[in-house]
Amino acid sequence: MHLTKNEERILNGEKGEVMERLFRLLVRLGDIYGADKMIPVGSVQVAGVSYKSIGDPGLEFLEDMASKNAKVQVLTYLNPAGMDLENWKEYGFPEDFAKNQLRIMDAFKKMGIVVTSTCTPYLAGNLPRFREHIAWSESSAVSFSNSVIGARTNREGGPSALAAAICGVTPNYGLHLWENRQPTVKIDVDVDLVTNSDFGALGYYVGQQVKNKIPYFTGLKNANTDQLKALGAAMAASGAVALYHIENLTPEADIVEKKGLETISVGKKELKGTYTKLNSGKDPDIVILGCPHASLREISQLAEKVKDKKLKKPVWICTSRMMKEASDRMGFTEIIEKAGGNIVADTCMVVSPIEQMGYKTTGVNSGKAANYLPGFCKQNVVFANIDDLVEGQL
Amino acid sequence: MNGRMISPGKAEGEAIVSTEPIGFYGGIDAKTGVVIEKGHPLEGKCVTDKILVFPCGKGSTVGSYVIYGLKKNNVGPAGIINKETETIVATGVILAGIPCVDQIDIEKIKNGDIIVLDADKGLVEIK
Numbered sequence: 001m002h003l004t005k006n007e008e009r010i011l012n013g014e015k016g017e018v019m020e021r022l023f024r025l026l027v028r029l030g031d032i033y034g035a036d037k038m039i040p041v042g043s044v045q046v047a048g049v050s051y052k053s054i055g056d057p058g059l060e061f062l063e064d065m066a067s068k069n070a071k072v073q074v075l076t077y078l079n080p081a082g083m084d085l086e087n088w089k090e091y092g093f094p095e096d097f098a099k100n101q102l103r104i105m106d107a108f109k110k111m112g113i114v115v116t117s118t119c120t121p122y123l124a125g126n127l128p129r130f131r132e133h134i135a136w137s138e139s140s141a142v143s144f145s146n147s148v149i150g151a152r153t154n155r156e157g158g159p160s161a162l163a164a165a166i167c168g169v170t171p172n173y174g175l176h177l178w179e180n181r182q183p184t185v186k187i188d189v190d191v192d193l194v195t196n197s198d199f200g201a202l203g204y205y206v207g208q209q210v211k212n213k214i215p216y217f218t219g220l221k222n223a224n225t226d227q228l229k230a231l232g233a234a235m236a237a238s239g240a241v242a243l244y245h246i247e248n249l250t251p252e253a254d255i256v257e258k259k260g261l262e263t264i265s266v267g268k269k270e271l272k273g274t275y276t277k278l279n280s281g282k283d284p285d286i287v288i289l290g291c292p293h294a295s296l297r298e299i300s301q302l303a304e305k306v307k308d309k310k311l312k313k314p315v316w317i318c319t320s321r322m323m324k325e326a327s328d329r330m331g332f333t334e335i336i337e338k339a340g341g342n343i344v345a346d347t348c349m350v351v352s353p354i355e356q357m358g359y360k361t362t363g364v365n366s367g368k369a370a371n372y373l374p375g376f377c378k379q380n381v382v383f384a385n386i387d388d389l390v391e392g393q394l
Numbered sequence: 395m396n397g398r399m400i401s402p403g404k405a406e407g408e409a410i411v412s413t414e415p416i417g418f419y420g421g422i423d424a425k426t427g428v429v430i431e432k433g434h435p436l437e438g439k440c441v442t443d444k445i446l447v448f449p450c451g452k453g454s455t456v457g458s459y460v461i462y463g464l465k466k467n468n469v470g471p472a473g474i475i476n477k478e479t480e481t482i483v484a485t486g487v488i489l490a491g492i493p494c495v496d497q498i499d500i501e502k503i504k505n506g507d508i509i510v511l512d513a514d515k516g517l518v519e520i521k
Contacts, residue, residue, distance in 0.1 A: 017491075025488045028400060029481065048455075057424055057459035061489070064466060157455055159485045 001030050001171070002037045010167070018070045022163035029160055030171025039133050039172045042151075043075040044165035045121050046113065047137030048158025050082035050351035051100040058158070059104050065162070066110035073168035076113045077121040079138045080293070080318075080348040081105065085117065091344060092357055113165065117346040118320035120229065120293040122149065125322060130251055133176055135164035139242070140292045140368060143232030146243040148225065150251035152176045155242050175243055181252060183216035183245055186261040190219055191268045195385035196298075199227040200367030201274040202266060203234025209264055212240035216258050218247045226295050233292050234367025278370040281380025284363030287389045288349040290318035291366035296326050299343065301386060303332035306339035311393045315341040318348045350376050363389045395498050395518045397475075400484050402514050403493030405473035409507040410444040411500070412436045417453025418460035418486065427469030445509040446471035447500050451483035461486025473511040475500060475518055 003011070011027065013020045026038065048054045054062075082101050083093040109115050118124050119138045128134045128151035136142050137156045145151040154174040156164065164170045174180055187206055193199055206215055215235070223231070223246070235241035245253040289302060294317050302317050317336070319327070324345040327333045333343050349362065350372045363382040364370055373379040382389070412435050416422070421431040427442035441464070451457060461483065464470035474487055479496040487494040493513035503509065508521040 021489050021491060024401070025485055028484055028488055032481070032484070054456055054459060055419075057419065057456055057463045060424075060466070061459040061462050064462075157458075157481065157485065159458055159489060160481075 001027060001035050003027070007038060018065065018068050019167065022070075023167050025159060025163045026167060026169065026171055030173065033171065033173040035171035035173040037172050038169040039176060040168060041074055041135045041164050041170050042128055042132040043077070043126050043134050044072070044161055045077045045079065045126065045136040045138060045141055046108070046158060046161045046165060047079040047156070049079045049104065049108070049117060050347075051097060051104055052082045052351055052353055054104070054158070059100055062104060062107040066107040070111050070166050072112045072165040074165060075126055076165040077116045077118065077124070077126045078108060078113060079117065080119055080351055081117040081346050082352050083347050084344050085115070085346045091342060094353065094356060097353060111166070116321065118293050119348065120295070120320055123293070123295055123323060124320040133170065135161050135170040137161045139236035140229065140233035142242050143236045143244070144229055146175055147232055147245065147250055148228050181243060182214065182257050183261060184213040185210050185215050186258065186263040187215045187217045188219050188263055188265045189217060190265060191271050193220070193227070195365070195387070196227055196230045197365040197367070197383065197385040198271065199223065199230040200234045200365065200370070201271050201278070203231040204238045204278065204367035204371060205266060205270050205274045206264070207235035207237065207239030207241055210239055210241065212242070215241065215244045216247070216253070216256070216261060217244065220246050220249065223249060226298055229292050230366060234371065237368040237371040275383060278367070278381060278383035280374060281361040281382055284313065284361045284382045284389070284392070285359045286313060286354070287315040287363035287393055288318065288369065289316065289365060289386060291348055291350065291364065291369040293348065294319040294323060296323050299323060299327045299332050300330070302341070302390065303335040305387070305390045306341060306394070307335050309339050309394050311340035313393050315390060315393055316344045316349070317341065318344050321345045349373065355379065363392070365389060395502065397495040397497040397516045397518060399513050399516045400479045400494040400496055401487040401492060403473070403491065404513065405445060405493045405511045407443055407445045407472040407509060409447050409503050409505060409509045410436065410439060410441055411503055411505050412448040414448070415450050415452040416448045417451065418457035418482070419454040421453065421457070422460060422464065424460050424463035425467055425469070427464055441471045442469045443472050445473045445475060445511055447475045447503050449477040449500060451480050453482070455482055457482045458486035458489065461492065462490045465490035465492055473509070473513065475503070475509070475511065
């Protein structure tokens, strides 16, 4: 890889040991993946935030970095934490878990990272532009920024994203290069998608079929950003799709090369089969919405459904702190809490210890959550649209 | 033997060889350097100050942090030799500053061999 004189100096340790190690990590990853040079990044999103995911080894590493005065050079956000960072006690998150989680957040803050904890940075003040190079981690955020915004990022691991934030650069390979952003499979959708869970089911099915290919969708007539968020999240979870294009909807769809692609058709039968496959339980103990983190529109939908009603079992909607603030102002939070539900910020069901909180069956409208909950949280899953899930609890 | 430098530095020590991949998270105790994975060929053995030889990493990406913790707690291996270093181990050894070389024919190294590792040059010598 070509390194500038300044970059050579970093590798020789002239900017200290922390920079030398982190930069070496980027150079080595660049060598492994055939990068020609380093490119500046506009923003970073770091994964490996929940104490449940990184444990004591991660906590100790981050505290060590912070104590050595490592500082980020670009706008850097975080993946969801393992709990609501403000109301964890009220929602029943265990005390010792909370203590460790808060130490992790302190270490990030010392490094200059914005303590935001969301899988939807683009809804919370970290919005890249079309063609901007970024280094993001969380798979659904990577998919959204690449596909819906047209920014350019590979799927970074926790340490490589942290290194990009502190060095301000990332190796130039993979999805940073135009030639690697071309579709490799065509998905012909011949079924009307109505609810956000329909988009999740489609994403789950396609991800399983195409693994890490780049799909080009035709037949999807319309979709709002909530639905694209659900689609991309499920494809990244059941497969490893980091970029997709949709005819007439996403920014690169018109300009990519789409001749001669293998075609997979998805119809009613495939969609229905996916719903059947993702349902492993019934009568949920808890319904958790907001995977990926809910937009204000999704929070308002829930508020509308539960207004002046009483929920029999807990309903959570997970979101970013910023969306919760807006929800508070609009009175949605009050409506949902009066009905017995909760708006949980900063965390998500997959990285929070819900199995330790006594829940066995979880209702979700997210294809991504349905994919991860059985393994990560030992949950039986009820996968359905928001209407059916919430009405089942009234 | 000549391989590829993953993380620079020099080390000398006794080889501890695993024919199986190593998953550091849940596989090695970061406080003691002892292999704790049930049924692993190195179960119960300590990697501290040894030249740890194994084909490649496996398992959770948190393994990178365990490698860092081993070094920080002064119970880490003196050096690492792999057949193929994947990103979990590469990330861990670079962050920790443990000399590491890959693309080595590790079948030629036996438990207890004294190894001189010059990662800067990608060299592995059996004394």
